[in-house]
Amino acid sequence: MAAFPSSWSMTRPYLFLLMIIATLSPPATADICSFWDSGCVDPLAQTAISFTFPPLFLETINFFYAFDADVRGKGQEPMTKAAFWIGYEPYVNNSVIDLNRTSEIAVRVGNLTGTPSGGNNGCDGVWGSECSKNMREFFQQTLFDLVTLGEPFSDPLSTVIGSFHTNPPVISNCPPQFFENQHFPVDQFGIEIDTNKTPIIKTTGSAISPWFSWFIDNMTASEQAEQVAVGIISRTPSYGSAPPSNKYGIGIELVCAQAPSPGSSGSDD
Ligand SMILES: *[C@@H]1O[C@H](CO)[C@@H](O)[C@H](O)[C@H]1NC(C)=O
Ligand SMILES: *[C@@H]1O[C@H](CO)[C@@H](O)[C@H](O)[C@H]1NC(C)=O
Ligand SMILES: *[C@@H]1O[C@H](CO)[C@@H](O)[C@H](O)[C@H]1NC(C)=O
Ligand SMILES: *[C@@H]1O[C@H](CO)[C@@H](O)[C@H](O)[C@H]1NC(C)=O
Numbered sequence: 462m463a464a465f466p467s468s469w470s471m472t473r474p475y476l477f478l479l480m481i482i483a484t485l486s487p488p489a490t491a492d493i494c495s496f497w498d499s500g501c502v503d504p505l506a507q508t509a510i511s512f513t514f515p516p517l518f519l520e521t522i523n524f525f526y527a528f529d530a531d532v533r534g535k536g537q538e539p540m541t542k543a544a545f546w547i548g549y550e551p552y553v554n555n556s557v558i559d560l561n562r563t564s565e566i567a568v569r570v571g572n573l574t575g576t577p578s579g580g581n582n583g584c585d586g587v588w589g590s591e592c593s594k595n596m597r598e599f600f601q602q603t604l605f606d607l608v609t610l611g612e613p614f615s616d617p618l619s620t621v622i623g624s625f626h627t628n629p630p631v632i633s634n635c636p637p638q639f640f641e642n643q644h645f646p647v648d649q650f651g652i653e654i655d656t657n658k659t660p661i662i663k664t665t666g667s668a669i670s671p672w673f674s675w676f677i678d679n680m681t682a683s684e685q686a687e688q689v690a691v692g693i694i695s696r697t698p699s700y701g702s703a704p705p706s707n708k709y710g711i712g713i714e715l716v717c718a719q720a721p722s723p724g725s726s727g728s729d730d
Pocket of ligand 4: 561654655701702703
């Protein structure tokens with residue numbers, strides 16, 4: 462799969478899709494999941510990004526992003542179905558469990574193209590290291606503000622992202638409409654209880670059982686292949702727990718993925 466024609470850059474998404482259909486959807490697995498079934502995804506394209514999320518997780522974590530597409534959708538317009546999940550070995554450092562904490566992941570896809578590469582798990586290549594830094598600090602500050610406010614909340618990342626619907630914030634040096642997305646699903650995947658040194662970690666996902674899937678209107682497969690999926694992973698003190706002394710006590714990791722991943726055929730996973 463290494464040699465591509467010279468028209469590669471122009472026709473790249475199209476070539477990717479043809480190869481993936483040929484390699485990932487043999488007849489035996491072609492109907493593992495119908496397009497309209499939101500409980501699974503039959504990936505037209507899929508990618509995984511490895512990242513670390515210290516100090517709780519001792520091993521690398523894989524962020525998986527996949528999508529399927531339907532040329533007609535509900536009628537005339539094409540539609541895609543995006544899905545994400547995390548794959549990990551749940552080896553954790555129990556010694557760092559000194560508070561009740563909640564870990565969550567939020568994902569957005571749409572109106573953001575680019576090529577994941579470099580620092581911050583590929584995000585620096587999409588929007589530059591300044592944006593990555595500002596975005597991490599923005600989430601750290603916003604979550605810090607929430608936990609120090611004293612108002613009850615259950616899922617902190619979900620709470621702050623939900624609050625952005627009415628008044629989308631703009632982060633300097635970042636894509637201006639980052640928060641003006643139709644869908645910004647958030648899923649909780651870790652609960653730490655101070656008195657119990659074993660955290661409750663969500664079961665690893667898969668295409669048959671993604672953590673979340675959602676439909677995107679008027680998006681073709683080749684358009685979606687150009688989009689960057691952004692994952693925001695957080696670890697925040699739960700309501701009632703002592704807040705950290707400053708925002709850097711909030712764990713934030715960013716991941717940026719494209720399916721299929723740039724420079725690969727997508728068939729080597
Ligand atoms: C686990 O956390 C403790 C407390 O922060 C630290 O001293 C220790 O080195 C960590 N262990 C590993 C394997 O990272
Ligand atoms: C992209 O932006 C437009 C204009 O703001 C918006 O209508 C559309 O819903 C956005 N797409 C997604 C997938 O969120
Ligand atoms: C679908 O997208 C195309 C191109 O992006 C746009 O011209 C068209 O107005 C959109 N249709 C709807 C129903 O949003
Ligand atoms: C931590 O969570 C446990 C279980 O939900 C709860 O009983 C305990 O009161 C919580 N601790 C704090 C400091 O909120």
